[in-house]
Amino acid sequence: MQALLAALLILGPWVAPVTTAAESAATLVTRGSSRGIPACASCHGATGSGNAELGYPRLAGLPAPYIEAQLEALAAGRRQNALMNAVAVKLSAKQRRELAQYFAALPFEPVSPVPARAQSGAGAELALHGRWSQNVPACTRCHGEAGVGVGERFPPLAGQPSRYIESQLLAWQQGTRHGEPLGLMQGIASHLSASDVHAVAAYFGVPPSASGDAPGGDAPPRAGGAAAGDGEPPPGERALPDGEFGKAVLLGRRIFEDPATYAKDYVGNALACSNCHLDAGRRADSAPLWAAFVAYPAYRAKTHRVESLEERMQGCFKYSMNGKSPPLGDPVLVSLSTYASWLARGERVDPNLPGRGYPRLPKPALAADFQRGARVYGEKCALCHGAGGEGQADHGGHAAFPALWGARSFNWGAGMGSITLAAGFIKANMPYSEGGSLSDQEAWDVATFVDSHERPQDPRFTGSVAETRAKYHDGPDWMYGVEVGGHVLGSDSVPPGPTPTGPGPTH
Ligand code: HEC
Ligand code: HEC
Ligand code: HEC
Ligand code: HEC
Missing domain, CATH: 1.10.760.10 (Cytochrome c-like domain)
Known part of the structure; x- marks a missing residue:
């Protein structure tokens, strides 16, 4: 008292x-x-x-x-x-x-x-x-x-x-x-x-x-x-087709935009497919579904074999969504490919449609640099993605700006962890609504910065970071296993798969 x-x-x-x-x-x-x-x-x-x-x-x-x-x-x-x-x-x-x-x-x-x-x-x-x-x-x-x-x-x-x-x-x-x-x-x-x-x-x-x-x-x-x-x-918005086919198209779009609700068994983070494939998978230069649909089956270096579109999307769940692959034939994969097929109607069957995938930028004039990237990030990205890359939820608790690293983001096995792919995506699409405004150098630098942070472990982890790097992340494209600021990336990753954390901080 x-x-x-x-x-x-x-x-x-x-x-x-x-x-x-x-x-x-x-x-x-x-x-x-x-x-x-x-x-x-x-x-x-x-x-x-x-x-x-x-x-x-x-x-x-x-x-x-x-x-x-x-x-x-x-x-x-x-x-x-x-x-x-x-x-x-x-x-x-x-x-x-x-x-x-x-x-x-x-x-x-x-x-x-x-x-x-x-x-x-x-x-x-x-x-x-x-x-x-x-x-x-x-x-x-x-x-x-x-x-x-x-x-x-x-x-x-x-x-x-x-x-x-x-x-x-x-x-x-x-x-x-x-x-x-x-x-x-x-x-x-x-x-x-x-x-x-x-x-x-x-x-x-x-x-x-x-x-x-x-x-x-x-x-x-x-x-x-x-x-x-x-x-x-x-x-x-083209009118959705009628009947069962139309229902599958609609379900596919819903899964694509909100997998945490419509495919929750297979999702382990707070991301949506449409976070990396903008405009619900329609936007050129953000790996649009219409261009993917007419390109598969295709050989993939990542798996050393020819994959169907559904097999390709299994990988998205395992790595980009930090979850697990739905079995082939599962309604989740069938609906997603039905949605893709509908978006692709009228396109020619051609693995090289303009706008497919993310653009590949010419190599930068200066070697990509973490510190310069940090500056770009602070000026042009932190507003939305947060100073710590953690993303933000809206005041109603719904995911708004996705996490770029940390436990709520994609894992080390995902394509966005490749600096080449991240730089191409960022140049074409970020800052949000101002795609194309960064210089190539800024895109390489900020991609290097984003990909130099801890995230969930690669599901293919062998038990040794050095060995996992040698097997899956060899070369300048990957920061996994590289020492940044005294820390070896990948050495302190949370295990892959669902984390108990919600859609992001709301402030
Ligand atoms: C105005 C807000 C805003 C700004 C600024 C912004 N972003 Fe984004 N970013 C978004 C949104 C929203 C998405 C998800 C897109 C969607 O769902 O339509 C996204 C998606 C991404 C993704 C893919 C999703 C993920 O989690 O990996 C990356 C990578 C990314 N942004 C990087 C950047 C970088 C780098 C910058 C700065 C150069 C930046 N963003 C600036 C809002 C923003
Ligand atoms: C964190 C970002 C991210 C998320 C989330 C994500 N993807 Fe992707 N996706 C990528 C990257 C990177 C590529 C490779 C792009 C390239 O090769 O240029 C890709 C490629 C693809 C492709 C092949 C495109 C082509 O033309 O070969 C399909 C199909 C696809 N994703 C579907 C999905 C689906 C379905 C989901 C949700 C279950 C999803 N993605 C979630 C980043 C993401
Ligand atoms: C005579 C009427 C009037 C008075 C008195 C007045 N406001 Fe305003 N206020 C307005 C109008 C009109 C706008 C919209 C301005 C515009 O169109 O840019 C506004 C806009 C604002 C905004 C911006 C809101 C937003 O969402 O961006 C703030 C903040 C604000 N006022 C605060 C105040 C405060 C604090 C006071 C008292 C000290 C005050 N106002 C007194 C008429 C008034
Ligand atoms: C890329 C992100 C982004 C998108 C998309 C966006 N806004 Fe905004 N909006 C902002 C930001 C940031 C502000 C705050 C501006 C400021 O600080 O002055 C804002 C402010 C506003 C305000 C002022 C609110 C006030 O209280 O004064 C209005 C109105 C508005 N936006 C309408 C819209 C509408 C309508 C759309 C869709 C057509 C839209 N915005 C899309 C980022 C966005």
């Missing part, structure tokens, strides 16, 4: 300013200040839920670092909005931080999960599938399933007024909002037409009419959320 009192006495002076800070933020929010800062609540609502009629954003429950960064951008004019610029310039750095913490801590009832609403139409198509012909991924890939947000840098879209979402996409198009991480949204917005903007804002957002007399944001679930384009066949 005495110790507690003593501790309180010592802590006292430190606790007090925190309380004052909270109070002063609360005062700014509800009453503003004599220095001419208007009450935040007058526009954002007393509960921070925004105003759907006027398109003022929800602030409650947004990540504090995101709010703080936006207040800075609004004060510095990187983000232009007459109403908010006038407010932000009057705030001190300390007030920005305290207000960010205040709003981040406000409870926010997530609005209805978007998938309960209309699943078709142009808005849903962009939100759930993107438009890969223009390098636009699904909005939900970066903003989380149903737009709940990912980590501290990818804000939720759910609960934002549709008018606000629309205004922000237009602001990126017009250049009045910029300076955001990696310029991701500027690039994405530049590919959207006026009707795309309207449709996708309607899909995620709270409609004006839902706000009633109070600030919006806590709108009830509603049907038919996707406005423009309702009823049109979604572009880029």
